[in-house]
Amino acid sequence: MTLRHPDAIGGxxxxxxxxxxxAGALTTPDVQFGVVGPAVLPSVFGILxxxxxxxxxxxxxxxxxxxxxxxxxxxxxxxxxxxxxxxxAFVPLGFIVSSVAFFFGLSWILGSRAVLxxxxxxxxxxxxxxxxxxxxxxxxxxxxxLPL
Amino acid sequence: xxxxxxxAGGFATALTPQNLLYAFIGVLLGTGVGVxxxxxxxxxxxxxxxxxxxxxxVPAFIMFGGIYYGAMYGGSTTSILVNTPGESSSVVTxxxxxxxxxxxxxxxxxxxxxxxxxxxxxxxxxGLMIGAVALxxxxxxxxxxxxxxxxxxxxxxxxxxxxxxxxxxxxxxxFGLALGxxxxxxxxxxxxxxxxxxxxxxxxxxxxxxxGLFAVGEVFWVASTWRAQQDEERQTLRGPARMTRxxxxxxxxxWMRGSVIGFIIGVLPGAGAAISSFMSYAxxxxxxxxxxxxxxxxxxxxxxxxxxxxxAAGGNLVPLLGLGIPGSGTTxxxxxxxxxxxxxxxxxxxxxxxxxVWGLIASLYIANVALLILNLPLVGLWVKLLDIPKPLLYxxxxxxxxVGVYSIDRRPSDLAVVFALGVLGFLMRRYDYPIAPLLLGLxxxxxxxxxxxxxxxxxxxxxxxxxxxPGTAAILAAGxxxxxxxxxxxxxxxxxxxxxxxSLGEIDD
Numbered sequence: 001m002t003l004r005h006p007d008a009i010g011g012x013x014x015x016x017x018x019x020x021x022x023a024g025a026l027t028t029p030d031v032q033f034g035v036v037g038p039a040v041l042p043s044v045f046g047i048l049x050x051x052x053x054x055x056x057x058x059x060x061x062x063x064x065x066x067x068x069x070x071x072x073x074x075x076x077x078x079x080x081x082x083x084x085x086x087x088x089a090f091v092p093l094g095f096i097v098s099s100v101a102f103f104f105g106l107s108w109i110l111g112s113r114a115v116l117x118x119x120x121x122x123x124x125x126x127x128x129x130x131x132x133x134x135x136x137x138x139x140x141x142x143x144x145x146l147p148l
Numbered sequence: 149x150x151x152x153x154x155x156a157g158g159f160a161t162a163l164t165p166q167n168l169l170y171a172f173i174g175v176l177l178g179t180g181v182g183v184x185x186x187x188x189x190x191x192x193x194x195x196x197x198x199x200x201x202x203x204x205x206v207p208a209f210i211m212f213g214g215i216y217y218g219a220m221y222g223g224s225t226t227s228i229l230v231n232t233p234g235e236s237s238s239v240v241t242x243x244x245x246x247x248x249x250x251x252x253x254x255x256x257x258x259x260x261x262x263x264x265x266x267x268x269x270x271x272x273x274x275g276l277m278i279g280a281v282a283l284x285x286x287x288x289x290x291x292x293x294x295x296x297x298x299x300x301x302x303x304x305x306x307x308x309x310x311x312x313x314x315x316x317x318x319x320x321x322x323f324g325l326a327l328g329x330x331x332x333x334x335x336x337x338x339x340x341x342x343x344x345x346x347x348x349x350x351x352x353x354x355x356x357x358x359x360g361l362f363a364v365g366e367v368f369w370v371a372s373t374w375r376a377q378q379d380e381e382r383q384t385l386r387g388p389a390r391m392t393r394x395x396x397x398x399x400x401x402x403w404m405r406g407s408v409i410g411f412i413i414g415v416l417p418g419a420g421a422a423i424s425s426f427m428s429y430a431x432x433x434x435x436x437x438x439x440x441x442x443x444x445x446x447x448x449x450x451x452x453x454x455x456x457x458x459x460a461a462g463g464n465l466v467p468l469l470g471l472g473i474p475g476s477g478t479t480x481x482x483x484x485x486x487x488x489x490x491x492x493x494x495x496x497x498x499x500x501x502x503x504x505v506w507g508l509i510a511s512l513y514i515a516n517v518a519l520l521i522l523n524l525p526l527v528g529l530w531v532k533l534l535d536i537p538k539p540l541l542y543x544x545x546x547x548x549x550x551v552g553v554y555s556i557d558r559r560p561s562d563l564a565v566v567f568a569l570g571v572l573g574f575l576m577r578r579y580d581y582p583i584a585p586l587l588l589g590l591x592x593x594x595x596x597x598x599x600x601x602x603x604x605x606x607x608x609x610x611x612x613x614x615x616x617x618p619g620t621a622a623i624l625a626a627g628x629x630x631x632x633x634x635x636x637x638x639x640x641x642x643x644x645x646x647x648x649x650x651s652l653g654e655i656d657d
Contacts (some may be wrong), residue, residue: 024341028438035609036601048322055315079371084648087563103543110539138342
C-alpha cells in the first residue's frame with residue numbers, strides 16, 4: 001500500500017486543510033447568543049473537509065495511479081513567481097510600472113518572443129487601462145514611484 | 149404585484165438614452181470578454197465588475213444585464229471556430245459547431261447561435277419575470293428553515309452535477325462554505341477563522357474567489373501545460389453569418405425546445421448552463437430525423453444547446469432575484485455586484501427598490517435585442533479577438549484581474565488572498581476537483597449560517613424539528629432526487645454510447 005496515486009496525497013492535503021478549518025473554528029469564542037453559537041457550522045464544515053480527505057485517500061489506495069499529464073514545472077514556476085512579484089509590487093511600485101513589467105515578463109515566460117510588439121502592447125494596454133479606470137471610472141489606482 | 153405596470157416602469161427607467169447606452173456598452177463588453185478563450189461567464193462578470201464601480205446602482209445594474217447576457221452568448225463564437233472551447237457550457241456547441249465550421253458553414257452556425265440566443269433570451273426573460281414574481285409571493289410565507297433547506301439543495305445539486313468524484317466535490321463544497329465564514333460573525337461580532345490576521349476580518353469576497361480560482365488558476369494551468377500544447381486548430385469565417393432557408397427551418401424547433409429545457413433547468417438551483425445544453429443536445433439527437441448527422445455538423449446540435457445555454461442564464465436569475473439565493477457560480481458573482489451597492493437581492497428588494505429590479509429585468513430584454521443587432525454584423529470583430537496572441541491575452545487578463553481586485557477595497561492583502569486562491573485553483577484543476585461548488589459555497593456559507601441559526605431559534609435548538617417541517621423536508625427530498633439525476637444521465641450517455649456526453653466534464657459556470 002503506497003501513496004502512488006496523486007489523490008492519496010491530495011486527500012492528505014485536504015485533511016490538513018480541514019484540520020486548519022477546525023482549529024480556526026474551535027478557537028472561536030462560543031458566546032451564547034441564540035441557540036447555535038458562531039463556532040458550530042465552521043466546525044461542521046471542518047469535519048466534512050477532513051472526512052472528504054480521508055474518503056479520497058481511502059478510495060485512491062484501491063485505484064491504479066492514472067497516467068499523469070506532463071507538467072511543465074519550469075514554466076509553471078516562472079509564472080507563479082511572476083504573479084507573486086507582480087502582486088507584491090502592485091502598490092509599492094504603482095499600477096503602471098508594475099503592470100508594464102509584468103505584462104511584458106509574463107508574455108515572455110509564456111513563449112512570446114516578439115519583443116518590440118510586446119513592449120508596445122504592454123505600455124499601450126496598461127496606459128489605456130489607466131486612463132479608463134483612473135480618469136473615466138474614477139477608480140483610484142496606486143501611483144507608486146511615478147509622480148502621478 | 150402589477151407585473152406589467154412594474155415592467156413598464158422598468159422600461160421607462162431603462163430606455164433613457166443614457167441607460168440605453170449603458171445596456172449597449174454592457175452587451176459589447178460582456179460579449180467581447182466572453183469570446184476570449186478560457187474565460188467563462190463567471191470570470192467575465194468578475195473582471196468587468198470594476199467597470200461599473202463609478203456608476204449609480206440603476207445604470208450599473210442595467211449595464212450588468214447586458215454584461216450577463218453578453219457573457220453567456222460570447223462563448224459560442226469560440227466554440228464554433230476553435231475546437232477547444234474554454235467554458236464547459238459551450239462544450240456541447242463545439243461538437244457540431246466546429247464540424248460545421250470545418251465544412252465552411254461557420255457563418256450558419258454563428259447565425260443559428262445568435263438568433264437562438266435571442267429567442268431563448270426573450271423566452272427566458274418572460275419566464276424570469278413570472279417566476280421571480282411568483283417566488284417573491286411564496287417567499288413571504290417561508291422562513292429561515294426553508295431558506296436553509298433551499299441552499300442545501302443548491303449545494304447538493306451543484307455537487308451532484310459536478311461530474312467529479314464525490315469526495316472531491318464534497319471537499320470543494322465544504323471548504324468553500326468554510327471560506328465563506330471567515331471573518332466577523334454578523335450575529336455575535338466574534339471573529340471566525342481569521343487566525344489573528346486582521347485583513348481577514350471582513351471575510352473573503354466572492355469576486356476574489358472567482359478571479360483567483362479562474363483567472364490566476366487558469367494562467368498557472370496554461371503555464372504548466374505549455375510544453376504539451378500544440379497549435380490549436382482553428383477555422384476561419386468566410387462570408388457573412390447567415391443561414392440558408394433550409395438551415396433556418398431546421399433551427400426553429402430546436403430553439404424552442406432548447407429554450408424551454410434551458411429555462412427549467414436554469415431555475416433549479418445548482419444546475420447550470422452546461423447541464424442544460426447537454427440535455428438539449430441529447431433531446432435534439434433523439435427527435436432528429438437524421439440522427440447520423442449529429443457529431444458531423446448538424447445545425448440542430450448548435451441551435452438547441454446554444455438556445456438552452458442562454459435560457460438557463462435567464463432561469464438562473466429566478467432564484468437569485470426571487471429568493472436572493474444564487475444557484476450557480478455565475479449568479480454567485482452577480483450577488484457580489486449587489487453587495488457592492490449594499491443591496492441584497494430577494495423579496496425585499498422588489499419592495500424597496502422596484503426601480504432597480506424592474507430596470508434590470510427591462511434591461512435584460514434590451515440586452516437581448518442589442519445582442520441580436522450587434523452580434524451578426526460584429527461577428528467579424530469577435531473573430532478577430534481570437535487572433536490575440538495567447539501570451540498577451542493571459543498577461544492582459546491578469547493585469548485586469550489585479551485592477552479588479554484592488555479596486556474592491558484598495559487593500560493590497562486582497563492580492564495575496566487571490567494569489568493563494570490561484571494556487572488552489574490550479575491544484576484543483578490539475579487533479580480534477582470541481583471548482584464551481586467552492587465558489588458557490590463561498591457565497592452560500594454566510595447565508596446558510598444565518599438561516600440555520602435563525603431556524604434553530606425557531607425550533608428551540610432541535611435539528612430534527614427543523615428538518616421535519618413539511619417545507620424543509622420536501623425541499624431536501626427534492627435535493628436528493630437532483631443528486632440522483634446526473635447519475636442516471638451519465639448512465640443514459642453510456643448506454644447510447646456517446647463518449648462526449650458520458651464524459652461531460654466539470655461545470656465551471
